[in-house]
Amino acid sequence: MQQLIYFIQKYKYFLYVLLLLLISFSLTINNHSFHKSKFISSANGFVGNIYNKQNNISSYLDLNVKNQELIEENLRLRNELSKLSFNLDSISLSTSVDSIEYKQKFNYINGKVLKNEYTKPYNFLTINRGNKHGVATEMAVINSKGIIGITDATSNSYARVRSILNRNSKINARFKNSFYFGTLSWDAKDYNIVQLNDIPRQASVNIGDTIITGGKSAIFPEGIPIGVVLNSSDKTVDNTINIKLFNDMSNVGAIYIIKNFHKQEIKNLE
Amino acid sequence: MNRKPFYLLSLFIGLLLLQVLVFNNIQFLGYINPYIYIVFIFVFPYKTNRFPLLTTAFLLGLFIDLFSDSGGIHAFSTTLIAYLRIYFFRGIFQKTEVDYEFFKLNRETFGKIFNFTVILTLIHHFILFSLINFSLANFFYIITNTISSSIFTLVLYFLGNFIFSRKQ
Numbered sequence: 387m388q389q390l391i392y393f394i395q396k397y398k399y400f401l402y403v404l405l406l407l408l409i410s411f412s413l414t415i416n417n418h419s420f421h422k423s424k425f426i427s428s429a430n431g432f433v434g435n436i437y438n439k440q441n442n443i444s445s446y447l448d449l450n451v452k453n454q455e456l457i458e459e460n461l462r463l464r465n466e467l468s469k470l471s472f473n474l475d476s477i478s479l480s481t482s483v484d485s486i487e488y489k490q491k492f493n494y495i496n497g498k499v500l501k502n503e504y505t506k507p508y509n510f511l512t513i514n515r516g517n518k519h520g521v522a523t524e525m526a527v528i529n530s531k532g533i534i535g536i537t538d539a540t541s542n543s544y545a546r547v548r549s550i551l552n553r554n555s556k557i558n559a560r561f562k563n564s565f566y567f568g569t570l571s572w573d574a575k576d577y578n579i580v581q582l583n584d585i586p587r588q589a590s591v592n593i594g595d596t597i598i599t600g601g602k603s604a605i606f607p608e609g610i611p612i613g614v615v616l617n618s619s620d621k622t623v624d625n626t627i628n629i630k631l632f633n634d635m636s637n638v639g640a641i642y643i644i645k646n647f648h649k650q651e652i653k654n655l656e
Numbered sequence: 657m658n659r660k661p662f663y664l665l666s667l668f669i670g671l672l673l674l675q676v677l678v679f680n681n682i683q684f685l686g687y688i689n690p691y692i693y694i695v696f697i698f699v700f701p702y703k704t705n706r707f708p709l710l711t712t713a714f715l716l717g718l719f720i721d722l723f724s725d726s727g728g729i730h731a732f733s734t735t736l737i738a739y740l741r742i743y744f745f746r747g748i749f750q751k752t753e754v755d756y757e758f759f760k761l762n763r764e765t766f767g768k769i770f771n772f773t774v775i776l777t778l779i780h781h782f783i784l785f786s787l788i789n790f791s792l793a794n795f796f797y798i799i800t801n802t803i804s805s806s807i808f809t810l811v812l813y814f815l816g817n818f819i820f821s822r823k824q
Contacts, residue, residue: 399706399707399710399739400739402707402710403710403735403736403739406710406714406731406735407732407735407736409714409728409731410714410717410718410721410727410728410729410731410732410735411728411732412728413721413727413728413731414726414727414728414729414732414787414790415727416727417725417726417727417728418727418790426718426721426722426727426728427722427725428722428723428724428725430722432722433722433723436673436676436677436723437723440677501723503680503724503725505683505686505687505689506726506788507788507789507790507794508726508788508790510725512725546725553790574794574797
């Protein structure tokens with residue numbers, strides 16, 4: 387017993403440091419797993435508040451660019467709306483909407499990016515929407531140009547988003563002109579270029595083909611733009627294709643969070 | 657004598673906010689980033705009891721992690737250099753425990769301060785980028801980032817030291 391006390395006395399600093407290092411290392415491991423709750427994340431009131439204050443000041447700096455993006459998005463939506471109303475006029479009333487079974491599948495929540503990062507291998511964003519706005523974990527986050535990521539930790543009024551620029555992100559994606567699908571990942575080299583893996587060999591890949599989300603998971607709806615094919619490596623083992631993102635991930639502001647009402651139903655089925 | 661804890665607390669908060677609100681957004685050439693908050697480890701008072709240093713180092717790292725969503729990597733590397741500080745202190749400055757009371761980092765020769773800060777910064781950055789990378793692939797990324805960010809951090813530290821300590 388005395389020797390034990392002597393041992394602790396002698397190595398007290400070393401043991402204390404070992405304890406602290408162990409705590410921080412386990413927090414690091416915890417940060418890499420998707421389904422565990424996060425203690426150390428920017429999605430809490432204290433950190434979110436400080437980032438919110440910073441954002442209130444810095445958001446004035448690129449107001450022109452952001453306005454231009456919103457105008458472009460409005461333009462696109464208005465054009466699509468006029469196309470739709472034209473269809474409604476010409477096809478007459480033969481399209482039937484089952485009003486009993488019909489249910490809205492997706493709901494969009496607007497928001498703003500408070501903190502953005504894109505240079506590390508594992509990147510996260512902080513947004514100013516949380517539980518009280520209806521945001522939960524594992525929801526899709528997009529903006530007017532394309533996909534951004536998936537929420538992975540929420541607090542009352544803030545949430546943390548796992549960016550697509552994160553080595554742990556795996557998102558289902560497919561070609562716009564065919565139904566061959568693969569998995570989207572990132573090799574942490576360039577923040578404008580992501581990789582599409584596991585595309586079948588018989589799929590014809592042309593440079594400039596558009597890639598959209600596949601809708602095979604309960605998180606992303608189908609058809610959200612991702613990017614265009616930059617080049618395809620000639621028949622490697624996993625058949626990787628480089629994709630240039632539509633989104634400039636170093637400059638994101640206004641975002642939409644997508645809530646899927648059928649998620650629980652789909653999960654129960656699977 | 658009573659102003660010391662207050663000074664350390666304001667340094668803690670000041671360095672934390674400076675790091676997360678200003679220096680984390682620099683991203684010079686896309687990836688070079690100074691981690692100036694480790695200055696806190698250099699200037700923390702040299703005492704026989706090392707528990708306060710280790711605890712504050714861990715908390716400082718943890719707060720940086722909280723802001724930059726990195727789990728516990730800053731806490732890990734900062735605690736490690738806080739633990740190793742005393743050994744390099746003994747080796748480079750040739751001091752023993754009796755000298756702690758009168759030791760001032762700024763009164764030493766530049767060469768010794770340079771060795772001391774360079775070694776601790778390199779260790780900190782190397783551990784930090786290894787944990788950021790979180791795999792042994794891409795070893796080149798760790799080395800280039802360690803060296804370039806260390807240079808940036810040290811230049812900022814010596815410039816800041818030069819500017820703020822002239823008056824005394």
